[in-house]
Amino acid sequence: MNITQLSPTFKVSPQITVDDVTEAKEQGIAVIVCNRPDGESDDQIPAADIRRACESAGIKFVELPMNGPNYSPEQVSTLKSLIDDGSNILAYCRTGNRSSILYNATQGSN
Template sequence: MEIRKLDLNASAAPQIFPEEMEAVRAAGFRTVVNNRPDGEEPGQPAGEEIERAARDAGLAYHFVPVGRDPLTAAQLDEMADALAGNGPALLFCRSGTRSTTLWAFAEARRGRDISELVSLAAQAGYDLAPLEPALRQVAG
């Protein structure tokens, strides 16, 4: 499991699997946020399998799928709610990029500094610089 820390409250990862939930909890996470739509790729575990394993491990679980369509206000609200939960959150999708992007937009919408978000994402290995104008627009 490849986990990349975004900030004190969120980290991103590529696809995680039900059998990894105990390790997720042991790593200090309290919340799992699934940003991957079901059925995106053959062999991908279903969200309900991951949810069951997360809850069995004592983790909160949120399903905020992000596909190819532009992000919506509802997705940003759902991500913000998930991040406001009970402790550090592990966000995942196929590669971690969509999760990082959704995290940045949700944080920008809450008023967080855009340059800081882009920098934190870059430190984690995700290039959000091309999205900086859109992030600034969401921040208003």
């Protein structure tokens, strides 16, 4: 996995695989957030596959798909709540950029 740490408890990554979920668990990740809508590319791993791997590993899985850099107030609120819970979070999309954008949006909200 190619992970970028944005805070002590928040990391972002490009698209992950089912096998990456086990590695994330070993690294102490408690929540995986998918910011990538299904169907962006033919080689994309469906969110349902990642969800099943997370359930098997005991990791919470949350889907907050973003179209490009656009996000909703609800997505910001949901992610901020997850961050405020203090769990170690890994968010992913195609490149990690959308996940970073959404994380940055949470930093200005109350």
